Amino acid sequence: MLKAEDAFPLPEPLSARHKDSFAYTTMKDRQPVILTKVIDYLFRERKEIAEVYGDDVLEDLKAINELLAQLRYELMTDKPLSPLNESELPDVHDWNHSLEEARFDCAAKHEDCSWFTAPWLLVECYLYRRIKDAFLKGSGTGKLKHFDFFADQKKSSLLDSLSSVRILGNFLLDKLSHLQPGNPDASKTLFFHMVELSLWGNKCDLCISGGNPNAHTSDPLADLDVFRQNILSDHLDDIWSFVKSSMSLGPAEICFIADNAGFELFSDLALADFCVSIGFASKVVFHVKSFPWFVSDTVESDVEFLLKVLEEEGLCSLALRWKSYFETERWSIESDHFWTLSEPFPNMKKIRPLLYERLSRFRLLVVKGDLNYRKLLSDLNWEHHTSFELALRQFHPCALVTLRTMKSDMVAGLRPSVGKNAHTIDPNWMITGKYGLVQFSGRKDTESKCSV
Incomplete structure (x- = not known):
C-alpha cells in the first residue's frame, strides 16, 4: 500500500477483521x-x-x-x-x-x-x-453475460423519485432562462445550490440500504436549508473562486466520476448543465461503470433510461436539451475498467497511466459518492483532522471536487472539533448518509513530496 512518494507512515486500511467496525x-x-x-x-x-x-x-x-x-x-x-x-x-x-x-x-x-x-x-x-x-x-448461451441484474431496482428508484425530479427539473429550466451572461457573480448563489443538490442526491444509494428502496421523495429545494448545517467540510467558496477565475480563461472540459443512477444521476446532469450554461464548461464527460456495480452505480443504459423517463413524465424540454448535448458531443459518456478495480486512485498513474493522462486534460474533476471517496483517499483509517491534501497522496491529475454523503467510517479534512461534535449528536454519524462533504483541491500534478 505504501508508495515510494509517500514521505510518511500510512494508517492501516479499513478491514472487516475488526468486529466493532x-x-x-x-x-x-x-x-x-x-x-x-x-x-x-x-x-x-x-x-x-x-x-x-x-x-x-x-x-x-x-x-x-x-x-x-x-x-x-x-x-x-x-x-x-x-x-x-x-x-x-x-x-x-x-x-x-x-x-x-x-x-x-x-x-x-x-x-x-x-x-x-x-x-x-x-x-x-x-x-x-x-x-x-x-x-x-x-451464461452458456452468452445471452446473459452483460445482463444488468440491478436494473429493475435502479429503475424503480428513479420512478419513485419522480416528484423530486420534476421539482428540480422545473427549477433548473426556470433559472437557466434567467441567467445573466457575462456576469458570473450573479450565478454564485445558484451555483452553490446546484452543487448542494448534487451532494444530497448521493443519499439515494441502494447499496447502503441493502438493496431496499431508497428513493428521493421530498422537495430537494426545501431540503437545502435543512441539510446545509450537516455539511461537515465545506469548500464551496474555494470551488467558486476556482470556477470564476477559470471562466476568464475560456470554457474547458470537466469530468464527473459518477456514482448512483436515479435521482443522483439526475442532479449530476443538472449541475453539469448549469456549468455549461454559465460558460464554465464547453464539454462534460461522465465516467460510468462498465458493468453492474454496488447495486445502484450508473452504467450507460441508466443514462438512456433517465432521458426516456424525463421525456415521458413532463420534462420533455429538458430531455431534448440533454439529448442534444449528447448528440452534439458537448456531453459524452466514457468508462474504464479502473473504476471496477479495488485500487485506490493514487495508484492510477501506475496502473492506468492513459486514464490518468486523460483526466489531466480536464479543468475540473467532480468525484461523486462514498465508494469513490474511499478510493480517492485510499480507504485508510485517517485521523479525521488529517488534511484533505495529504490524504490524497499526490493524486492531482487536475483540480478536483468531491461530493459525498458519509456512509462509511473513513474521512479526512475535518476541523479538529467537528467529528467530536457530530459524534456527540449521533454516534453513527459517519455511516448514516446524514452528513455531507464538499471538499476541493486546486492542485495539479506535482513532483513535490508530502511531508508531515
Whole structure:
C-alpha cells in the first residue's frame, strides 16, 4: 500500500477483521443480503427473463445462481479469496495482481487472505467482480453475460423519485432562462445550490440500504436549508473562486466520476448543465461503470433510461436539451475498467497511466459518492483532522471536487472539533448518509513530496 512518494507512515486500511467496525457489519450482514436478493431475483423473474432472451437462458440462470450460491457460501464462511481465471474482461491481470499483493500482506501477519482479513475496499469490490464473473461463466448461451441484474431496482428508484425530479427539473429550466451572461457573480448563489443538490442526491444509494428502496421523495429545494448545517467540510467558496477565475480563461472540459443512477444521476446532469450554461464548461464527460456495480452505480443504459423517463413524465424540454448535448458531443459518456478495480486512485498513474493522462486534460474533476471517496483517499483509517491534501497522496491529475454523503467510517479534512461534535449528536454519524462533504483541491500534478 505504501508508495515510494509517500514521505510518511500510512494508517492501516479499513478491514472487516475488526468486529466493532462498519466494515465487519457490512461484510457479515449487508453484502450477504444483497447477494441473496440477486439470487432470489433471478429465480423469481426467470420466466420474464426467458420471455425476453429465449427459453434457453433458463439453464443459464440455473448455472449463474449455483455460482452465486457458492460465492455467498465463501463469503459467509470467510474462505480465502481465489484468483479470477476468466479472460473476457481486460481487468483480470490487474485484479489478480491486487489479490496477490493482499495475500502477501496477510501472510506477513500469518493470516489467510480471506473476506474478513483482507482490506475492506478489496473484498467489497471483489464481491461485485465475482458476481459479474458468475454471469460470464454461467451464461452458456452468452445471452446473459452483460445482463444488468440491478436494473429493475435502479429503475424503480428513479420512478419513485419522480416528484423530486420534476421539482428540480422545473427549477433548473426556470433559472437557466434567467441567467445573466457575462456576469458570473450573479450565478454564485445558484451555483452553490446546484452543487448542494448534487451532494444530497448521493443519499439515494441502494447499496447502503441493502438493496431496499431508497428513493428521493421530498422537495430537494426545501431540503437545502435543512441539510446545509450537516455539511461537515465545506469548500464551496474555494470551488467558486476556482470556477470564476477559470471562466476568464475560456470554457474547458470537466469530468464527473459518477456514482448512483436515479435521482443522483439526475442532479449530476443538472449541475453539469448549469456549468455549461454559465460558460464554465464547453464539454462534460461522465465516467460510468462498465458493468453492474454496488447495486445502484450508473452504467450507460441508466443514462438512456433517465432521458426516456424525463421525456415521458413532463420534462420533455429538458430531455431534448440533454439529448442534444449528447448528440452534439458537448456531453459524452466514457468508462474504464479502473473504476471496477479495488485500487485506490493514487495508484492510477501506475496502473492506468492513459486514464490518468486523460483526466489531466480536464479543468475540473467532480468525484461523486462514498465508494469513490474511499478510493480517492485510499480507504485508510485517517485521523479525521488529517488534511484533505495529504490524504490524497499526490493524486492531482487536475483540480478536483468531491461530493459525498458519509456512509462509511473513513474521512479526512475535518476541523479538529467537528467529528467530536457530530459524534456527540449521533454516534453513527459517519455511516448514516446524514452528513455531507464538499471538499476541493486546486492542485495539479506535482513532483513535490508530502511531508508531515
